[in-house]
Amino acid sequence: xxDVTQTPRNRITKTGKRIMLECSQTKGHDRMYWYRQDPxxxxxxxxxxxxxxxxxxxxxxxxxxVSRQAQAKFSLSLESAIPNQxxxxxxxTSDGLAGGLNEQFFGPGTRLTVL
Amino acid sequence: xxxxxxxxxxxxxxxxxxxxxNCTYSDRGSQSFFWYRQYSGKSPELIMSIYSNGDKEDxxxxxxxxxxxxxxxxxxxxxxxxxxxxYLCAVEDPSGGSYxxxxxxxxxxxxxx
Numbered sequence: 741x742x743d744v745t746q747t748p749r750n751r752i753t754k755t756g757k758r759i760m761l762e763c764s765q766t767k768g769h770d771r772m773y774w775y776r777q778d779p780x781x782x783x784x785x786x787x788x789x790x791x792x793x794x795x796x797x798x799x800x801x802x803x804x805x806v807s808r809q810a811q812a813k814f815s816l817s818l819e820s821a822i823p824n825q826x827x828x829x830x831x832x833t834s835d836g837l838a839g840g841l842n843e844q845f846f847g848p849g850t851r852l853t854v855l
Numbered sequence: 856x857x858x859x860x861x862x863x864x865x866x867x868x869x870x871x872x873x874x875x876x877n878c879t880y881s882d883r884g885s886q887s888f889f890w891y892r893q894y895s896g897k898s899p900e901l902i903m904s905i906y907s908n909g910d911k912e913d914x915x916x917x918x919x920x921x922x923x924x925x926x927x928x929x930x931x932x933x934x935x936x937x938x939x940x941x942y943l944c945a946v947e948d949p950s951g952g953s954y955x956x957x958x959x960x961x962x963x964x965x966x967x968x
Contacts, residue, residue, distance in 0.1 A: 843901045
């Protein structure tokens with residue numbers, strides 16, 4: 741079984757709709773992240789969480805919100821989807837080891853299309 | 856603002872050749888550096904990490920770090936068509952103990968038979 745799972749894998753929605761993307765992990769990691777990736781661009785950090793009570797904005801958090809329901813679950817919501825939020829979304833986890841070298845483990849991605 | 860720069864490519868090399876991928880970064884305080892491989896439509900996966908100046912080798916892959924010049928590179932020896940992918944450089948920011956990575960836009964590598 742995959743260590744980091746995302747649902748749904750693909751979603752097509754309309755402008756103005758509320759969308760939730762879900763991420764679950766079995767790696768036992770405290771740190772979880774949401775990224776978006778647009779063609780030709782790198783990974784842009786939307787939100788990250790170091791534990792259930794610690795949520796932080798990334799570089800492109802406008803238009804997004806998150807919920808850390810448990811150590812293993814981290815959801816991303818688009819309250820009112822717009823077409824420029826069409827992208828590939830990745831959830832990731834890391835161990836948060838002191839001293840760095842924190843490898844990120846990525847889920848399979850959710851391809852979101854907003855019409 | 857932290858920046859991680861990569862040439863977008865594509866970098867095209869013949870099978871069996873050495874592919875050289877480069878990455879520069881702006882934050883002199885960065886401590887940890889990563890190379891991820893991403894196949895089209897798939898998620899990134901770690902192939903190399905490096906912390907100290909110099910070279911680190913793992914099989915056909917060698918990561919090279921020069922903190923004074925603020926660059927990190929990845930060499931792929933005996934390149935194979937299966938190495939064709941986008942390679943993402945990531946630099947970890949230790950400020951405040953957060954160790955949040957910043958990713959470059961990636962370099963597309965094409966290995967042709």
